[in-house]
């Protein structure tokens with residue numbers, strides 16, 4: 001299988017090159033040039049398999065030999081072995097036909113682990129076979145940094161440097177990044193804001209000499225491999241609940257559009273998905289798009305669901321490419337318009353088509369606290385603020401009540417103890433395997449908000465190649 005850029009002006013690549021490239025050279029995102037077809041008999045055969053086995057079957061056609069089958073099987077088994085629940089992604093019944101899929105049993109207690117843990121292994125595998133090393137750099141406002149660190153730790157072909165704003169992440173978030181005892185992991189507290197961190201990362205990628213000397217790379221959410229690995233749990237949920245003989249709907253708290261896009265990709269690949277419900281907080285650009293067909297920028301406001309405080313949902317471009325029937329030039333023009341004017345629209349027929357699959361609902365912080373309380377009172381579940389928005393969106397955009405609705409729980413409630421406590425009066429505890437987080441030794445470097453200082457640090461600390 002080949003992958004093409006959503007902007008139509010980059011060479012088609014095989015999976016391993018797409019994995020390492022991340023973004024296409026024309027600024028677009030890679031998408032499969034055609035979708036695999038998981039037919040009814042194949043889905044039926046998956047119903048009795050465990051999570052890693054389903055992962056192999058789902059991923060195999062997308063990887064298409066770029067990672068040999070036996071290695072893929074070993075990676076999948078290794079990836080999910082240490083997750084905190086034997087079902088990996090357990091389904092809990094919350095109501096007559098409503099289910100919660102818990103995607104927070106990985107090492108950092110958020111759904112990003114389900115893909116990143118596998119993608120880190122894939123990077124290492126492909127690089128080792130090529131005899132290459134890369135340096136992963138990233139900026140975090142809290143949550144994605146720890147998921148990236150956990151995905152890259154102890155991988156021989158990678159060094160990982162994560163920049164976070166000193167004093168501006170929570171204690172749990174900082175400790176999840178700074179207590180990882182691995183020589184290739186470097187947590188850097190920058191004396192500045194999250195925007196400063198992000199600017200430093202952008203400047204390093206913009207410095208061609210530095211970028212090439214250290215083979216800078218990223219594991220951010222535009223990487224196709226992450227979307228691909230997320231398709232797995234949609235398939236797992238659907239086959240457990242009756243696919244291929246029964247369609248299933250999903251409700252997904254959404255920021256960068258990566259998670260819900262994986263649900264859409266599952267549907268494109270033959271999974272019977274009835275409806276994809278998007279939940280947003282006050283940063284509601286996606287909600288407004290599905291209401292009006294217009295994508296219009298607004299300022300980002302901080303909320304109690306910070307992982308969804310995003311204005312530009314980068315993965316949306318992959319859906320757009322499909323809405324424009326694979327016309328990369330049209331996508332390029334649309335994106336240029338958006339950058340220039342801060343708003344751009346699709347015509348009605350395309351909006352109507354998109355609304356056949358997607359529905360969206362928006363909740364502000366007060367409403368979110370309210371639904372967290374309602375969920376607790378009605379079902380006994382403590383939902384983190386992100387998961388609560390998904391659950392509430394599912395109720396609002398339910399559709400056919402006979403279709404099972406799966407709400408994706410994207411974070412463990414203990415990651416957001418203040419909000420959960422305020423809403424419900426309960427204080428969720430960290431799972432037992434993380435209970436000693438506050439006793440573990442921290443290791444990080446404080447650096448000024450200065451590009452030269454950060455580059456010198458990376459230069460000195462990189463383990464392998466480089467100049």
Ligand SMILES: *Cc1c(COP(=O)(O)O)cnc(C)c1O
Nearest residue numbers: 255256257258259307386410411
């Ligand atoms: C990243 C994240 C989201 C948003 O997912 P996208 O793929 O960016 O849409 C939702 N909830 C939590 C807890 C997250 O960490």
